[in-house]
Amino acid sequence: MSDPSVVPSSVVSRLRAAGCVFAEEEARLLHAAAAGPAQLDAMIERRASGLPLEHVVGRAEFAGLRVEVDPGVFVPRRRTEFLIGRAVALARPGAVCVDLCCGTGAAAAVLLDAVPSAEVHASDIDPAAVRCARRNVVPRGGAVHEGDLFAALPDGLRGRVDVLVANVPYVPSAEVALLPAEAREHEPLAALDGGADGLDVLRRVAADARGWLAPGGRLLVETSERQAERAVAVVTAHGLPAEVLRDPEWYATVLVARRG
Structure with missing residues (x-):
């Protein structure tokens, strides 16, 4: 114009x-x-x-970056900026970072921009998300892999990951129908539905995370306020002591677990 x-x-x-x-x-x-x-x-x-604005314009603003967003791909939420802000604060220069359930790869892109010399990998099970994430992540020097959670990652990352961001779906199955139509009709169900109590994917991540984290490595997961206590129990059962951080302004709740 x-x-x-x-x-x-x-x-x-x-x-x-x-x-x-x-x-x-x-x-x-x-x-x-x-x-x-x-x-x-x-x-x-x-x-x-009813198409999400980000799908119409093909991009979203996230943590100071312009991130490309393709139709049918999960739109990065503003509240998730709290999660990635904690991840950046924990990542030392040269850190090995992973963005699981990456969607557009927004978290991986921020890590690449904010953490000097970081080695960043992202993965998603959705081919459309992987195609989109590659445009946001690869030009910045990161890698994007297609597959189911850790199965997508190079085996050489085992025991080396300093910061593991896993923005897993956490909406209970029975509540997906209550989401705004923009999400229900235009974003992949797999990116929203977390199973009966919303913690199914977190359980799978927690079960394998310790083997991928470096000593002292952190796992960061977005969850809801009412699920936080149960989410902590899930990760601590797998040997990852955790704390819950909150940002009232964005109604954001983040679990941070640590491998000893």
Whole structure:
């Protein structure tokens, strides 16, 4: 568009009529991303139909980075910036870092940008997520692997991982239907559904994490406030003492476990 700072009021009105709570902000993003009036109109239609804004514009802002987001791939949440902030704080220069269930690879990209000389690997079971993550991670010097949790990783990482970020799905199966339509209809179920109590994938990660972590290595997992106590019990049962960190502003709850 010729002047991205001037957003037609009709764009805001159409988005507001479609139920977009932050219509003004979304209008600015769509207007700036569109190459011309025809593309802007098409983007507004896609957003009004319920497609996540990040899927419409093809990107998301995450921890100061612009991350590419493909249709059908899990959108990085702003609250997850708390998780990756803790991970960066724990990673020394040259640290070996892993981003499990990486989605777009947003966490891996931040680690690569923020931790000098870090060796960063990311993995996801979803081929669409892997394709997207490779565009965000590989140009920054990281590697992305396709497969189920640790099975995707190079065997040479065993016992070497200093920081293991695992943003596992943690929504209980019975509550997936209560999620906003944007998530239910446009993001992969495997990235949302954590099983009966929301902790199934965490249990699988915890069962194998100790063998991949270096001595003193940390496992960081996002969870919910009401699941935190049970999540701690899951990881401590596998020899990983844990603490829970909270950010009230973002309603973020992060479990940090350590291999002794």
